[in-house]
Amino acid sequence: MAQPADAARTVIMTVDDDPGVSRAVARDLRRRYGASYRIVRAESGESALEALRELKLRGDLVAVILADYRMPRMNGIEFLERAMDVHPGARRVLLTAYADTGAAIDAINVVDLDHYLLKPWDPPEEKLYPVVDDLLEAWKRSDHRPAPSTKVVGHRWSARSSDVREFLARNQVPYRWYSSDEPEGRRLLAAAEEDGMRLPLVITPDGTPLVEPEPADLAAHVGLATTPAADFYDLVVIGGGPAGLGAAVYGASEGLRTVLVERSATGGQAGQSSRIENYLGFPDGVSGAQLTDRARRQATRFGAEILTAREVTGLEVGGAARVVRFSDGSRIAAHSVILATGVSYRRLAAPGCEELGGCGVYYGSALTEAPACQDQDVYIVGGANSAGQAAMYLSRFAKSVTLLVRGPDLSASMSYYLIEQIGRVPNIAVRCGTVVEEAHGDGHLERLTLRGTGGGQTDVVDAQWLFVFIGAAPLTDWLDGTVLRDERGFILAGPDLTADGRPPAGWELDRPPYHLETNVPGVFVAGDARAESAKRVASAVGEGAMAVMLVHRYLEQS
Incomplete structure (x- = not known):
């Protein structure tokens, strides 16, 4: 096997609590890869993690980690999940007996497992080496260099x-x-x-x-792209949530010169979700961050540009071009535009909440704050799936989690599977018919005044953490005067523009708008920003793909 350029410091690690098996795995690996890689073995998850941290501090690279499933104190899945935090680029293999293949399949989603191997694997030339060869090749093709912190x-x-x-x-x-x-x-x-x-x-x-x-x-x-590589594109996608990422993947993969523009971070509201469990193909769920990362890598692999921290403030029509204007005065143009701007959580109007924003009051899941909630009381405002998913995640850290729901129950806005899960978690409580009347604190949240709806009694509770999920507002004000929207700001498209059988005012083409096309020809909408959209990850991705199909149709007829 060809020696990689940094092979002298590149490691293949094997972890197994059975000393005999551990030595056998290391022996087989050294026989094949010892000339090109360092083979490091450990006999427990704890000692392996310590070794991984030492390798990280020294700047050594870890290409592949093979871990036995059945280990005491920390099984192979738990170990690999923690190993991802230290060496996220390492390829992960679970060693398992036939009886544990179900756990191995589950691990594919939990730790983004690359492969699982049944023991015994004799002969290694047929069962072990081909797998490791493929993983090493994949690792070398990836950007495996350690990222400076x-x-x-x-x-x-x-x-x-x-x-x-x-x-x-x-x-x-x-x-x-x-x-x-x-x-x-x-x-x-x-x-x-x-x-x-x-x-x-x-x-x-x-x-x-x-x-x-x-x-x-x-x-x-920190290395994120903020400047477009060109002045003109086939397609500009505005917004990097599931709809925007879906459009970028399909646009770039089908040969359109595509740029995606995101004002903050790709993933949108879905990217902030701790666990999405009703997305097709992930029976055990997938975190919003994992789904977003995979989609972003997929889009860039097909050649899409992704610009981050660029705020779009205007859209203009310049003949056949559609011009996108940024907040700094610069602009880019394209044959077509897909609006996938998504929505943002509405702000809580209760006194004190605005002043304490980011100091105990958070909008969305704010997953980076979750570990700091250890053994404390957490309150969540909202009764839809996003609030339920946050409650499930935060319950792993907090002493208690209380869902504050304005309505009489959860069934009107939360999926049945999530209601069932919440009911089985002992440290999650649901208070229906309850709203936050005021937030109190000196420099950070300390107490909440809660009130029952319909003139109910008020009570004051100690609280340092409040997460708010109270509905969605579309991020479309910048389209005022260009693209038609409904009274709530959601973008009108296709049949919603021609409800009376006539095209929208100013429409000059001899055909009606396509299904996801706005009143501006060549400008399409996908995802949560569209009026009457389904507000689900799967439908947003589907609309992103469908919008690209309609872009092709538009370009062919232009």
Whole structure:
């Protein structure tokens, strides 16, 4: 086998609590790969994780990890899940007996497992080596270089610190968090000649200090693309949620020069979900971050550009071109545009909530805050799937999770499977007919005043964490005067534009608008921003693909 350029520091690791099996696996691996790779073996998940951390600190690369399923204290799936945090690029193999193949199949979704091997694998030339060969080739084709770590110094109750952590996490940028109260945090502040009054401080991999950085500046310094490579495209996709990513994948894969523009982070609301369990093909669910990462990699592999932290402020028609204007005054143009801007969670109007935003009051799942909820009481406002998924996830950390639901029960807005799951978790409580009347706190959330609907009694509860999921508002104000919307701001398209049998005002073509086409020819809409859309991940992805099909039809007739 050809030796990779960095083979002297590249590791294949095997983990098995049976010393005899451990030695046998290492022996077989050394026989085939010992000249090109270091073979490291461990006999427990704990010792393997310690070795992985040491390799990380030294800058060594780990190409493949093979872990036995049945290990005491920490089984192979649990180990691989934790190993992903240390060496996310390593290919993962589970060694299992025939009786445990069900667990191995489940692990494909839980830890993004690459392969599972049944024991025994004799002869290795037929059952072991071909699998490892393929995984090594796949690893070498991937961007397996260790990513230098970004450092963030902030404070738990700093809203800007929370925003920066969420931005980095959702954009899959690895970072290390340091509290400004801790010695290392103070050392980093001193090195940057900062006194801690302005937070967060972000130190980029090349050592550049950024104080309270804006998203665009932060994105540019941590390696995210923010500048388009061209002035003109076949297709501009605005919004990077499931609909936008679906459109980017299908547009680029079908030969359209495609650019996707996202104002914050790809994934949209779905990307913030801790677990999506009703998406086709993932019987055990998939996290929004995992689904987003796979879709983003798929889009870029087909050649789509993805621009992050770019806010679109206008859409203009210039003859056959559709011109997209950015907040900094720059612009790009294209033959066609797909609007996949999605929606944002509505703000809670109760007094005190605006002032405490990011300091105990969070909109969306804010998964980066979940570990800090350990053994504390958490409140969630909302009764739809996003609120239920957040409750299930946060219940793993918090002492208690209380869902505050305005309506009489959950059945009107939450999927049945999720209601059943919530009912089986002992530390989740549901308070129906309840709203937040006021949030209290000095610098961070400390208490909530809750009120029963219909003039019910009020009571005050201690609370440091409030997560809000109260409906969706479309991000479409910037389209005012160009694209027709309904009274709530959702974009009208296709049949909704021609309800009386006549084309919309200003429509000059001799055909009616296509199904997802707006009142501007060549401008389409997909996903949650469309009026009367299904508000589901699967339908959003489908609409993104369908919009690309209609773009092709439009381009053929233009």
